[in-house]
Amino acid sequence: MTDLSCDVLVIGAGPGGYVAAIRAGQLGQKTIIVEKQAVGGTCLNIGCIPSKALIHAADEFHCVKEAAAGHSRLGISAQSAAIDLSRTMSWKDGIVRQLTGGVAGLLRKAGVDVMTGMATVLDGKTVQVETGEGSVRIACQNLVIATGSTPVTVPALPFGGDILSSTEALALTEVPESLAVVGGGYIGLEIGTAFAKLGARVSIIEAKPHILPHYDEDLSKPISARLKALGVSLSFDSVAQAHDPQRGLLSVRKGDAVEQVPAEKVLVTVGRKPALQGFGLESLGLDMQGPFLRINDRCQTSMRGVYAIGDVTGEPMLAHRAMAQGELVADVIAGHPARWDKRVIPAVCFTDPEVVVVGMLPAQAKAAGHQVEVASYPMRANGRALTLERSDGFVRIVHEAKSGLVLGFQAVGAGCAELVGEFGLAVEMCATVTDLAATIHAHPTLSETLQEVALSALGKALHA
Amino acid sequence: MAIKTIRLPDVGEGVTEAEVAEILVKIGDFVREDDPIAAVMTDKATVEITSAYGGTVVWIGGEVGKTLAIGSDLIRIEDDASKGGTPEMHATADSAGAPPVASAPPDDALQQEAENEAPAQAEAEPPAAAAHGAQAAIASAVADANSLSADKSHAAPRMPDPMRVAPVRPEGAAVLASPAVRQRAREAGIDLRRVAGTGPAGRITHSDLDQWFDDGRQQEIRPGRGTASPSQPSEEIVETVKVTGLRRMIARRMSEANAAIPHITVVEEVDVTEIEALRARLNETRGDKPKLTLLPLVAAALVKARETSPKVFARYDDEADQVFYSSAVHIGIATMTDGGLMVPVLRHAQDRSLFDMAGEITRLSDACRSNKAKREELSGSTITITSLGPLGAIATTPIINKPEVAILGINRMAMRPSWNGSAFVPRMMMNISASFDHRIIDGFDAAVFVQKMKTLLETPALIFMKD
Ligand SMILES: Cc1cc2nc3c(=O)[nH]c(=O)nc-3n(C[C@H](O)[C@H](O)[C@H](O)COP(=O)(O)OP(=O)(O)OC[C@H]3O[C@@H](n4cnc5c(N)ncnc54)[C@H](O)[C@@H]3O)c2cc1C
Numbered sequence: 057m058t059d060l061s062c063d064v065l066v067i068g069a070g071p072g073g074y075v076a077a078i079r080a081g082q083l084g085q086k087t088i089i090v091e092k093q094a095v096g097g098t099c100l101n102i103g104c105i106p107s108k109a110l111i112h113a114a115d116e117f118h119c120v121k122e123a124a125a126g127h128s129r130l131g132i133s134a135q136s137a138a139i140d141l142s143r144t145m146s147w148k149d150g151i152v153r154q155l156t157g158g159v160a161g162l163l164r165k166a167g168v169d170v171m172t173g174m175a176t177v178l179d180g181k182t183v184q185v186e187t188g189e190g191s192v193r194i195a196c197q198n199l200v201i202a203t204g205s206t207p208v209t210v211p212a213l214p215f216g217g218d219i220l221s222s223t224e225a226l227a228l229t230e231v232p233e234s235l236a237v238v239g240g241g242y243i244g245l246e247i248g249t250a251f252a253k254l255g256a257r258v259s260i261i262e263a264k265p266h267i268l269p270h271y272d273e274d275l276s277k278p279i280s281a282r283l284k285a286l287g288v289s290l291s292f293d294s295v296a297q298a299h300d301p302q303r304g305l306l307s308v309r310k311g312d313a314v315e316q317v318p319a320e321k322v323l324v325t326v327g328r329k330p331a332l333q334g335f336g337l338e339s340l341g342l343d344m345q346g347p348f349l350r351i352n353d354r355c356q357t358s359m360r361g362v363y364a365i366g367d368v369t370g371e372p373m374l375a376h377r378a379m380a381q382g383e384l385v386a387d388v389i390a391g392h393p394a395r396w397d398k399r400v401i402p403a404v405c406f407t408d409p410e411v412v413v414v415g416m417l418p419a420q421a422k423a424a425g426h427q428v429e430v431a432s433y434p435m436r437a438n439g440r441a442l443t444l445e446r447s448d449g450f451v452r453i454v455h456e457a458k459s460g461l462v463l464g465f466q467a468v469g470a471g472c473a474e475l476v477g478e479f480g481l482a483v484e485m486c487a488t489v490t491d492l493a494a495t496i497h498a499h500p501t502l503s504e505t506l507q508e509v510a511l512s513a514l515g516k517a518l519h520a
Numbered sequence: 521m522a523i524k525t526i527r528l529p530d531v532g533e534g535v536t537e538a539e540v541a542e543i544l545v546k547i548g549d550f551v552r553e554d555d556p557i558a559a560v561m562t563d564k565a566t567v568e569i570t571s572a573y574g575g576t577v578v579w580i581g582g583e584v585g586k587t588l589a590i591g592s593d594l595i596r597i598e599d600d601a602s603k604g605g606t607p608e609m610h611a612t613a614d615s616a617g618a619p620p621v622a623s624a625p626p627d628d629a630l631q632q633e634a635e636n637e638a639p640a641q642a643e644a645e646p647p648a649a650a651a652h653g654a655q656a657a658i659a660s661a662v663a664d665a666n667s668l669s670a671d672k673s674h675a676a677p678r679m680p681d682p683m684r685v686a687p688v689r690p691e692g693a694a695v696l697a698s699p700a701v702r703q704r705a706r707e708a709g710i711d712l713r714r715v716a717g718t719g720p721a722g723r724i725t726h727s728d729l730d731q732w733f734d735d736g737r738q739q740e741i742r743p744g745r746g747t748a749s750p751s752q753p754s755e756e757i758v759e760t761v762k763v764t765g766l767r768r769m770i771a772r773r774m775s776e777a778n779a780a781i782p783h784i785t786v787v788e789e790v791d792v793t794e795i796e797a798l799r800a801r802l803n804e805t806r807g808d809k810p811k812l813t814l815l816p817l818v819a820a821a822l823v824k825a826r827e828t829s830p831k832v833f834a835r836y837d838d839e840a841d842q843v844f845y846s847s848a849v850h851i852g853i854a855t856m857t858d859g860g861l862m863v864p865v866l867r868h869a870q871d872r873s874l875f876d877m878a879g880e881i882t883r884l885s886d887a888c889r890s891n892k893a894k895r896e897e898l899s900g901s902t903i904t905i906t907s908l909g910p911l912g913a914i915a916t917t918p919i920i921n922k923p924e925v926a927i928l929g930i931n932r933m934a935m936r937p938s939w940n941g942s943a944f945v946p947r948m949m950m951n952i953s954a955s956f957d958h959r960i961i962d963g964f965d966a967a968v969f970v971q972k973m974k975t976l977l978e979t980p981a982l983i984f985m986k987d
Contacts, residue, residue, distance in 0.1 A: 340871075341868070341870075341871055343847070343848070358848060358868075359867070359868060360867055360896050360897070393529070393530040393706050393707055393709070394706070395706065397699075397702055397706070399694075456721065459720065459721035459722065460720070460721060461696065461720075461721035484698070484699055485698045485699075486696040486697065486698060486719075486721065486723045488720045488721050490720065491720070
């Protein structure tokens with residue numbers, strides 16, 4: 057057994073863990089990061105990046121296919137469209153390799169030791185790692201838990217064979233003839249839409265009355281409409297029951313009726329749960345908050361010197377939240393007066409059309425006791441949206457009636473993901489609708505919708 | 521040439537001001553980056569402040585004993601033009617978390633006490649609560665500076681206490697400020713809720729913050745309040761000692777706890793013959809584990825007693841009328857140091873073995889005695905144990921470590937005759953004195969807890985029973 061010691065030991069090299077380690081290294085802390093699989097975690101290897109690569113490939117293929125079918129309104133024609141998904145996957149893997157290689161380089165530059173192996177927590181200050189070259193015991197001053205999350209399973213549909221989690225779906229080398237997606241959250245919708253565009257017959261089965269159940273129906277409606285146009289079938293208030301791999305059918309119960317949905321493959325995306333089991337963490341008896349580790353505004357758990365960041369600490373389980381916490385925790389450990397004081401954590405669904413949610417939804421703002429006003433502006437009034445052939449969707453702004461303080465933004469529309477930066481900045485800077493209306497937005501861009509919605513909030517709309 | 525200001529950084533959670541314990545530079549001195557320039561003392565620890573820049577000291581903002589608000593100017597440095605540093609008037613020295621100044625090592629007496637087999641950690645201080653708890657720190661930091669007579673004659677002009685300024689926003693209301701303003705406030709230890717925002721929708725701007733600093737500085741120049749000497753006949757005074765630092769903090773904290781909390785104290789006699797025998801046996805076979813004093817055993821008994829008396833292990837926020845219960849047992853261990861009483865916290869006692877507790881208690885008391893205890897190690901306890909060791913009397917009246925609701929005092933052990941029904945037999949006896957916050961703990965609950973502790977300490981096997 058080799059014995060090592062360090063100031064900061066990070067378990068898990070996802071976006072939370074690797075950012076924490078890089079910053080800790082930059083701040084002069086002797087830092088070790090342990091990862092059992094690949095640097096970059098869920099996000100780089102099997103999450104954000106691979107899914108966005110697949111979505112992009114599917115979009116490109118879909119355009120060519122439309123043109124080949126003579127549906128191009130732009131007058132573009134093409135001979136025939138075909139896709140070799142295995143080549144798409146190796147292109148995607150190349151991106152992942154480039155990015156994970158980049159992260160490894162950044163860790164090295166910051167002087168962080170990366171150790172590959174399974175970490176087991178012995179106590180709050182000691183961790184044992186099973187590496188390829190044997191066991192290593194590491195004593196640390198500060199322990200950062202950044203072990204991320206894993207997909208939730210449905211007992212009737214255990215992963216394996218034709219029942220896929222997002223990980224396997226993002227590695228398919230052939231487009232399945234039919235794909236049933238169980239769970240209409242963002243992950244299922246993103247991957248489901250991509251496969252629909254790649255030519256699979258896709259069905260989405262959602263237990264709640266609409267897709268993206270965390271958001272209001274106004275936001276999900278344009279997506280439902282587009283999915284239907286793409287030939288995706290949607291079942292709401294429905295529960296998947298059992299899969300028959302021989303016949304390629306999934307039985308789905310809705311009320312008293314049971315119907316069969318074509319499903320060569322079944323993608324189960326009913327949520328993710330924090331990865332807190334199987335590596336000795338239980339022995340610390342840390343305080344929990346629901347299924348997650350309870351942390352304070354400095355990412356401290358209930359045990360001194362033990363910190364937690366990323367998906368293990370709760371919703372929203374998103375890469376940029378994990379990164380922000382990673383940076384914070386390194387500052388806290390280095391003794392800086394840092395604490396979590398963000399006003400918002402933006403969220404983007406890369407569905408078609410995309411959805412952006414920043415800050416409070418109208419209902420949330422009302423529930424929080426604000427005197428709320430809501431204004432929205434349709435994409436169809438925006439020149440740029442029309443030149444991109446997409447007029448579906450809208451931008452919505454939630455603000456305080458008296459002061460005009462912006463409390464939240466929502467947008468649905470093709471390409472509107474890129475508006476998220478301005479939304480986030482506006483809320484973080486405590487902008488008012490007047491500030492937004494007074495800022496010149498370049499023409500023609502989708503961002504003009506933001507200025508327009510602010511103008512309508514002030515009752516001074518120009519183009520609506 | 522540029523003049524750079526080093527401000528008193530945020531030295532830790534919830535602290536709004538700190539007392540200058542030492543100034544390590546003189547005007548005209550040349551300092552390098554990271555050189556120590558001063559030490560300040562909070563209610564929890566002494567923290568060394570280092571210079572964020574190199575250059576010549578041109579102005580010093582404090583004197584020893586003076587209380588400064590976090591964020592106020594500490595020293596100004598004229599830097600070398602040759603170094604070509606960009607002038608930056610209000611950079612904050614970022615040295616929170618710097619190692620505290622080490623003071624003299626514990627004296628021989630203490631050393632001896634530590635080696636003593638006597639019950640618990642030896643102490644030469646009335647059992648009581650020590651400086652501790654963020655809320656208490658805030659409340660007491662301002663309260664009685666002027667009620668201490670020794671202080672009056674020397675009362676230094678003070679910054680307005682940021683916490684004393686009435687909040688301009690109600691509790692829980694959102695603070696509107698850009699991230700840059702928020703960071704600047706955080707580094708200066710300013711609660712933005714106190715700062716008026718003049719921007720749209722009440723947004724706090726950089727100039728609002730500037731204004732806040734300026735207001736603070738103006739008040740600082742005003743002459744101090746009391747200058748009259750205490751009315752003692754002067755010929756009888758042989759020495760006047762200013763009450764400063766930890767002593768002053770303890771003084772305030774004690775009077776605050778004593779004034780605010782209606783104490784009831786229950787004293788009970790405990791036969792510790794068996795637990796002493798157990799301790800002796802465990803020590804014989806301990807190998808290279810740390811030596812057990814009685815304290816870890818008392819801590820283990822406390823953990824067990826929590827099962828039946830959870831109410832006693834609480835923190836009471838009397839301003840918010842809320843009592844907080846936690847499943848964790850964090851035990852404050854009243855510890856004597858050169859500077860006075862400190863209460864480091866044995867965290868998660870419920871998850872520790874006896875020897876682990878013994879080791880941690882030694883580590884914590886060493887850290888306190890060498891002034892190296894971190895703030896986190898000095899806060900968050902849910903109950904406190906205090907002990908006078910061999911100096912301990914028959915009974916004491918421990919003062920509760922606010923915001924806790926109970927404190928357990930351990931008194932001196934002695935061999936006493938005990939009637940066993942047919943004869944007097946020698947038994948090792950010890951009294952425990954437990955005080956309770958009568959606002960939260962009724963007499964009945966207090967008695968139940970004390971009886972439970974007696975039972976556990978007299979029949980130590982019960983401490984380790986799992987039921
Ligand atoms: C399909 C998909 C798409 C997504 N798309 C987006 C998106 O578009 N935008 C977004 O913000 N988020 C997205 N997410 C979520 C995002 O990936 C996560 O929120 C993010 O990765 C969480 O980061 P983390 O650092 O907490 O954990 P992870 O990235 O999960 O990393 C944890 C790491 O810890 C390692 N580990 C665990 N236990 C041990 C142990 N005992 N020893 C050693 N190593 C261990 C794991 O191998 C893993 O690499 C997506 C997720 C999925 C699944």
